Amino acid sequence: MNSLVEQVALAARATLGAIRDRVVDAVGARRVLQVGGLVAALGFGTTLAFASQTLALCGFMLVGFGAANIIPLMFKAAGMQTLMPANMAVAAVTTHFPMEAI
Structure with a gap:
């Protein structure tokens, strides 16, 4: 049973990840992040609230x-900004990304 649920x-997840760019173009990066x-907070709450392995999954x-x-959008924002060269911006996102930029 668990292996079926995992599959x-x-x-x-793979299907929804494949349409990410279309969703971002349609509603905007800020709304996608919000x-x-x-959704992630709801997932953490579900995992903590129930003792079932299936519900935790x-x-x-x-x-x-x-x-x-989050990460693909942050790298995209780093590449599109004009304050510094793209290679430095990607390095900054990799090590630390300030939340003020959202």
Whole structure:
């Protein structure tokens, strides 16, 4: 049973990850980050609130859905900014990204 749930969760995550750019173009990066944060928080809450392994897996899946868009958007923002060269900006995002830039 668990391996089926894991496979479904992985397939769903891969499918949603593939349409990320279309969603960002449609609603904007800021909205994607806001909704992603809420989905990740809901996932953490689900994982902590229930003792079931299946629900915990679903909670972690929600965390993945919410958090998986953050890093690609941060690297994209680093490449598009004009305050410093792109290679330095990517290094800055890799080591520390200030939240004021969102």
